[in-house]
Amino acid sequence: MTSAPTIPPLTGKINVGVSVERAFDLFTRSFDTWWPVQYHIGQADMAEAILESHVGGRWYERGVDGSECDWGRVLIWEPPHRLVVTWQINGMWQFDPEPANASEIDIRFTPGGPAQTTVEIEHRHLERLVAGQAMRDALVGGGDWRAVLELFAKAAADQQ
Structure with a gap:
């Protein structure tokens, strides 16, 4: 049996002018305040994006009609430095419930000073x-994770 060829990871990096604790908190607990509402896969328009703050927690959207659509699960929860979630959205923009088919998103928060975080x-x-x-x-065609990080950075700047 041959394995699928490796697809290069997507990466993004941004500096924000808040402490590492505030950056992690804003990214996770205030996820809904900066995640773009047009980035959803549910049938209904998205009312909110939710990231549960514990290993095994869900990462999902709630539609304006109350429906819920999973995106993945929290694999690693290490405040304020690291978060890893599964991405269980396939190339047809549908949720795939099979964990073996999931990619991973690793988010790291590195302090660069009292009010600076990468x-x-x-x-x-x-x-x-x-x-x-x-x-x-x-x-990549939609700006990949850099575009999302720019929205996060704007939210962080608004918090200053």
């Missing part, structure tokens, strides 16, 4: 996804 994202194991290359191509 946030780095690595979205890896895209080859595990059904149509993983199509997913990577779509994310």
Whole structure:
């Protein structure tokens, strides 16, 4: 049996002018305040994006009609330095309930001073996804994680 070829990870990095504790808190507990509402896969328009703050927690959207659509699960929860979640959205923009088909998003928060934090994202194991290359191509075409990090940085700047 041959394994799927490795698809290069997507990465992003940004500096924000808040402490590492505040950056982690804003990224996770205030996830809904900065995540773009147009980035959803549910049938209904998205009312909110939710990231549960514990290992095994869900990462999902709630639609305006009350419906819920999972995106993945929290694998690592190490405040204020690291968060890893599964990405269980395949290349057809549908939730895949099979954990073996999930890619991973590793988010690291590194202090750069009392009010400075570097946030780095690595979205890896895209080859595990059904149509993983199509997913990577779509994310790159839409600005990939850098665009999301810019929205996060704007939210962090608004908190100053």
